[in-house]
């Protein structure tokens with residue numbers, strides 16, 4: 001059966017490096033000494049902690065409750081003692097921390113009581129709540145809560161359910177191995193999703209460099225006797241696994257930025273997500289583990305079934321990292337993010353821990369000026385003109401950058417990949433986006449004025465206090481003088497004693513400033529507009545980093561006397 | 564900071580420029596074959612001048628010299644100058660032109676990637692305005708031996724008018740103009756009769772048509788290597804052919820044929836190597852078509868009705884001015900916003 005496939009513009013063909021990690025079967029990971037489970041792992045609201053330090057938890061027990069209308073629960077990945085609920089470094093380049101539950105496994109790996117549902121007899125709303133509380137999110141890397149996408153469009157049904165098994169990023173093979181080893185379970189998940197979405201047809205898109213996976217899924221479809229489900233081999237070209245690109249390739253539909261794909265009768269899920277939906281529905285197991293590829297600078301690249309919260313170095317040790325390892329990258333070489341350390345936890349978004357070394361991923365050659373060769377535009381799958389956006393991003397002309405559709409950029413990295421001048425184009429775009437978000441947030445919360453007002457208040461108060469302090473000091477000095485004059489104290493002692501109150505005064509000042517800034521920050525957070533609510537944790541971290549930088553500036557200014 | 568992507572294609576400005584230089588080799592070979600090795604001397608002079616000028620400017624501007632000298636962009640400019648200037652131009656003319664191109668048109672505008680005008684063409688235009696006589700002396704194929712060429716280049720001999728003539732384009736235009744005048748002895752002769760002289764070959768100038776073929780071959784290879792796209796060459800050749808066909812079709816006795824236009828002067832060099840300069844040219848596919856078609860029409864008009872030996876250089880500069888506008892107006896619709 002030959003299906004008509006469509007093309008998307010641009011794309012690149014990096015070396016795939018996939019065979020190395022597909023020679024061995026998926027392996028289990030021994031329990032680590034501790035698990036660090038960030039509460040905020042998915043797009044949407046921050047789940048609130050449901051456990052206390054010292055509490056004993058069972059495997060699969062909810063430890064973070066979904067909060068707000070878009071949020072997803074988080075669970076204990078094994079049984080053990082909650083050692084702490086505290087800030088821990090999150091797997092993001094910024095090195096920012098996030099509220100995490102730290103569990104010391106008891107080694108028993110004992111499940112809590114699991115409840116299953118029958119998806120055919122459960123009302124849709126309840127089913128979605130169930131999946132939300134099972135913590136099922138998109139495992140392709142976007143970590144969007146799946147329940148929110150399992151709603152058919154306005155017409156109550158969907159034309160095409162697209163299942164993404166393209167896995168176009170080099171090195172990553174976890175979806176490939178999942179399809180090879182767990183195709184029939186995955187298929188059951190897909191059937192459930194099709195039911196929930198009332199989808200007419202299901203297309204499973206797999207890049208044609210994975211013939212084993214295609215064959216395995218096709219065999220599973222045949223064995224299941226299901227009709228209307230088709231595994232389609234698509235040409236290998238990065239980023240064919242981008243949701244929009246895959247939808248385009250399989251259906252010819254282009255979903256514009258900012259529109260819901262259901263409006264066009266399509267919805268797209270990752271194969272790993274389908275499998276975890278199966279696990280949740282069939283066994284009642286929440287999302288507490290996922291497949292992770294360990295590849296790159298290791299002697300035995302392989303795929304592992306990893307508990308969420310497992311420190312990355314614990315996992316990588318199994319694959320034999322080479323001595324010149326200098327970094328871990330979460331994700332692939334095209335879109336992955338460098339980790340701030342080796343012991344950050346595996347989270348739901350971790351499809352791959354790519355072990356890097358200077359030899360494997362050398363620093364790019366020196367950046368040259370743009371020669372307007374247009375290579376980046378030829379490679380851009382979003383049909384953008386990256387060099388124009390680069391120009392405006394560089395000059396911080398963000399308005400113009402947006403006119404050139406900055407927000408349609410999917411950050412695939414194709415432009416940076418091809419640029420003969422070695423310009424880190426996508427870095428500029430990430431920066432500009434976060435900068436714009438951050439500014440919007442600032443503007444829309446209309447607290448610029450309030451900030452200034454508060455700062456003025458605070459300064460007046462500080463001045464008043466300083467004056468009072470000065471007066472008090474003067475009075476004290478006079479008193480002291482009177483006292484010294486009375487009792488001839490050695491001058492040396494006086495000199496030592498005199499500067500003492502000073503540092504404490506500056507300390508107090510600094511503390512006050514910090515308190516004021518913190519207050520302002522909190523208020524800002526409270527009135528944050530809705531459009532910056534639904535961002536992935538890593539994007540939020542980007543914005544937070546910029547916020548922090550910007551906040552640092554006024555704080556510094558406030559430090560200089562009477563700025 | 565080193566962020567994703569962590570892998571990159573093995574591409575560099577240097578390799579792009581190197582391939583452009585390689586693509587010029589067939590034409591240079593034809594040049595040497597028909598006109599002698601003097602052109603090699605010119606290429607060397609221009610390259611040396613370009614690198615020296617670039618090095619001096621980089622030093623003044625405090626830019627890393629090794630990085631920018633080895634990007635070969637100055638050498639490409641130098642070669643284009645050597646190939647568009649007369650092969651017997653005195654050395655100082657070549658040097659002045661090259662320095663103008665590299666120092667003023669390129670570096671003073673901000674260096675690599677920043678120049679709004681094509682440096683080689685800007686230099687050509689400036690020099691032809693400043694030294695119209697010297698820039699218009701072209702020897703015929705096989706006319707001068709290497710020693711004479713060297714003498715001419717290095718100033719031993721300056722009796723050029725006696726031994727050199729105009730370019731075939733110039734010659735044909737002059738002939739066509741006199742053929743149109745009733746007083747002339749050429750009156751009434753047709754184009755093909757006018758082209759019967761020793762200066763002409765099958766399609767264009769004798770010898771120079773083979774150089775044009777060399778540019779065509781090198782240019783097609785550049786398209787295959789994906790250094791340039793087909794848009795500019797196709798639009799330029801198409802529009803030049805069409806404009807020439809229009810007037811030639813009406814008055815074949817008064818205008819040169821479309822094929823003559825394509826095979827003569829800087830048409831092929833312009834189509835594949837000059838207008839395709841990414842820095843000063845249009846970048847969007849539709850923009851490239853407009854840009855090149857505009858350049859072709861200007862070229863034709865200047866060739867047919869102007870006073871200069873060729874029109875490609877002025878046409879290029881004219882279109883360079885319009886590039887920002889063309890680019891802005893021809894941005895393609897982005898993903899999801901197409902109307903298909």
Ligand code: SF4
Nearest residue numbers: 370371373374376419
């Ligand atoms: S690929 Fe690089 S040099 Fe070429 S136009 Fe894009 S940004 Fe400029």
Ligand code: SF4
Nearest residue numbers: 380409410412413415
């Ligand atoms: S990163 Fe953005 S601009 Fe660059 S190729 Fe991808 S979508 Fe286009």
